[in-house]
Amino acid sequence: MGKSVAIVGATGAVGRTMAKVIEEKNLNITKIGLFASKRSIGKKINIGSNEIIVEKTEIDKVSKYDYCLLAVDSKLSQKLAPELIKKGTIVIDNSSAFRLDHQVPLVVPEVNPQKAYNHKGIISNPNCSTIQMVLSLYPIHSISPIQRVVVSTYQSASGAGQKAVDELKNCTENVLNGVKCQNEAFIHPIAFSAIPHIDSFDPSGYTKEELKMSNETQKIMNSQIKVSATCVRIPTINCHCESINIQTKNKVTVTDALKAYEKFPSVKVWDNPKENIYPLPPNVDGYDDVFIGRIRQDKTIENGLNIWSVADNLRKGAATNAVQILELLI
Ligand SMILES: NC(=O)C1=CN([C@@H]2O[C@H](COP(=O)(O)OP(=O)(O)OC[C@H]3O[C@@H](n4cnc5c(N)ncnc54)[C@H](OP(=O)(O)O)[C@@H]3O)[C@@H](O)[C@H]2O)C=CC1
C-alpha cells in the first residue's frame, strides 16, 4: 500500500528541493502534505501535475502522515520530532539535532543503509559537507583503511538557507553599485569574500561545522578516522567544494582510487587535467552524485592522496539523501 509523506519546512531551500526530488522519483507515495510557518500559509508548490497548498505546521495535522521529512532548524526539530514519533509518524530529520544520539541512525544509503531499519522513530540525515566527504572517502577506505583526513571546504550560500542565497545576490549587486552590503545571514558581508566561519565556534577553536565533519564521519563510517576540517563560506550560490587530503594505512595508487570510484554508486570521476577537466559548481548544480577530480598522490607522505570533490549540497547533501532514506523504508 502507498504511504503518505509530509514535508515540514517545505518553503525552504532543502524542503523545496525535497519536493523536486520526490517528483523525479517514482515512489510509492499516495499523499504528500507541505507544511511551513504561518507566514507561508496558502503558498502553492507544484509536485508533478499537483498543485499543493502549504499549511501551517501543527502536530495534529502532520501526524496524520506515515512519514515526515523535517527540514527546519535544529531547535524546531528538537521540539517537533519527539511529538511526531509519539503519534506514530516516522521522522527523517535534516537538522543536526539528533545526529550524534546513540539511539538515532545517521545514514548515507550508499554506505550504511542497514542502520536505517534499526530506528526508534527518528533517522537523521547527516550534514551536507559530511555526506559529500563520506562518499569521497568510503571507496578509498574500502581499499585501505583511512587513518587521517585534512579537509578544507568551499561552501556555497545555499548551505545557509534561502535567505542566504538572496543575501548573496543583493550583496553582490550592492557592492558592484558602490552601496554598503548589509549582512544578516552571514557573519560578514559575503560578496567577493571568503569567510572561514560556518556555525558557531567551539572552545577548541574549531567551528561546529568542522566538528560535525569529524564526529558524523566517524559515526557513519563506524571508524575512528581522524578528521581535521576548515570550513569556509564562499560567494557561490550552490554546490559545496572540498579539497581532501587522505592518509591511508597502506599505499593506494591513483589507478586504485580511480577503479574504486568508478564502481561506486553516486560517485562520478571528472578528472582530465590535460583537458582542464575537473568538477566545478556550475557543472554539478542539479545533479545527485558526488563528483571527484584532481586525484593525485600526496608527495609529502608515504600513503597519501589528494582529491577535489564537488556536490550539490541541496540535493545529495540534503534532500536527495533524505529521500533515499525514505525510499529504503517504504
Ligand atoms: N541548506 C543545506 O544545504 C542544508 C541544510 N540542512 C538543514 O536542513 C534544515 C533546513 O535548512 P534550509 O532549507 O537550508 O533552511 P531555510 O531557511 O531555507 O528554510 C527553513 C524552513 O523552515 C520553515 N520554518 C521556519 N520557522 C518555522 C515554524 N515555526 N514552523 C514551521 N516551519 C518553520 C520555513 O518556513 P517559512 O518559509 O514559512 O519561514 C522554511 O520552510 C536545517 O536544519 C539545516 O541545518 C542540512 C544539510 C544541508
Ligand SMILES: N[C@@H](CC(=O)OP(=O)(O)O)C(=O)O
Ligand atoms: N551548515 C551547512 C548546512 C547546514 O545547515 O548544516 P547542518 O544541518 O549541519 O547545520 C552550510 O552552512 O553549508
